Amino acid sequence: MAEYTAAELAEMVNGTVLGDAERKISGVNSLALATAQDVSFLSTIKYLNKMESSKAGIILIGQNIKAEPGEKRTYIVCEDADKSFGKLCNLFTPEPIHYEPGIAPGAFVHPTAVVDPTASIGPNAVIQEGATVGKNTVICGGAYIGHFAKVGDNCFINANVSIMHYCVLGNRIIIHPGAAIGGDGFGFTPTFRGLVKVPQNGIVQIDDDVEIGANSTIDRARFGKTWIKKGVKIDNMVHIAHNVIVGNSSVLIGQCGIAGSVEIGCGVVVSAQAGINGHITLGDGCKIAGASAVQHSVPPGATMIGIPAANEKEYFERHTLPRKVKRLAARIEQLEAALAALTDKKEDAE
Numbered sequence: 001m002a003e004y005t006a007a008e009l010a011e012m013v014n015g016t017v018l019g020d021a022e023r024k025i026s027g028v029n030s031l032a033l034a035t036a037q038d039v040s041f042l043s044t045i046k047y048l049n050k051m052e053s054s055k056a057g058i059i060l061i062g063q064n065i066k067a068e069p070g071e072k073r074t075y076i077v078c079e080d081a082d083k084s085f086g087k088l089c090n091l092f093t094p095e096p097i098h099y100e101p102g103i104a105p106g107a108f109v110h111p112t113a114v115v116d117p118t119a120s121i122g123p124n125a126v127i128q129e130g131a132t133v134g135k136n137t138v139i140c141g142g143a144y145i146g147h148f149a150k151v152g153d154n155c156f157i158n159a160n161v162s163i164m165h166y167c168v169l170g171n172r173i174i175i176h177p178g179a180a181i182g183g184d185g186f187g188f189t190p191t192f193r194g195l196v197k198v199p200q201n202g203i204v205q206i207d208d209d210v211e212i213g214a215n216s217t218i219d220r221a222r223f224g225k226t227w228i229k230k231g232v233k234i235d236n237m238v239h240i241a242h243n244v245i246v247g248n249s250s251v252l253i254g255q256c257g258i259a260g261s262v263e264i265g266c267g268v269v270v271s272a273q274a275g276i277n278g279h280i281t282l283g284d285g286c287k288i289a290g291a292s293a294v295q296h297s298v299p300p301g302a303t304m305i306g307i308p309a310a311n312e313k314e315y316f317e318r319h320t321l322p323r324k325v326k327r328l329a330a331r332i333e334q335l336e337a338a339l340a341a342l343t344d345k346k347e348d349a350e
Helices: 006-013 045-053 081-092 312-349
Strands: 016-018 038-042 058-062 074-078 180-183 188-191 194-197 203-206 217-219 225-228 303-305
Touching: 006 016, 006 058, 006 074, 006 081, 038 045, 038 081, 058 081, 074 081, 180 203, 203 217, 217 225
Parallel strands: 038 058, 058 074, 180 217, 203 225
Antiparallel strands: 016 074, 188 194
């Protein structure tokens, strides 16, 4: 197990040691869970009480944090404690798991499927008719690659991921366990006999460098394609409906839902549990706050908040209005009382 002194860590993060520079640690952890053998960090005074009760042997602190080292603790003052701690975490990252090229016993690979010899196919994985798996791609145990689907080079498809028929994935894509790519879109037509299913004949296309979180779902298009463009990052349990387009480098955060035929621009952030109404556009660089409900198209660069979602100015006006009305009502009561007193005084004088 590797050990590092406070002086060595400070040199790595360009920080200054306060206290015993020879104190050693052998791991990283949160303030709450750290032991004397761990390094932790504090970047904001908001959690100062957690630092004071922490057992961490070394703590990285921001330049705005005032702290005195003790017999059992050393501090390292950094320009950015959070980023510096992230750098130190790399020192203790376990060796990456090595996946042997080839097809594991128990996997099913259809005779017409094309699997590059450098790819790794795990136990109980299924590669269906006409599917393609590229160079150095890992398909973990229990994953399913549907008929005529294509998975590019250097992808990592985790356990129990489903990639359905005809879907197309680019290169360097990571998909976490349980995600489903290319299930039918939610399309039904009401008739006097009940709901009739509308055929979902399109595909899902996922471009290079996309990462998709566990148990997220991306529906195939009714026609054409549902399209996740280059560099998009999708958190766990996100739902993307049929014919949605997500622009380059956008971020979709846990449990948000995107209804059908939405077009999301580049660099958009949709925060946790937000809901986006169907057939609208989110302009480049806009931000949707958590748990917001967006009903109409959003211009580029806007920030939307609330239910129904509004821009920042409208949101704060809407939420401060009741307090303004309450203050005005109280003021009116005061004025009415003063007016009544003047009237009574006038009548007495007469």
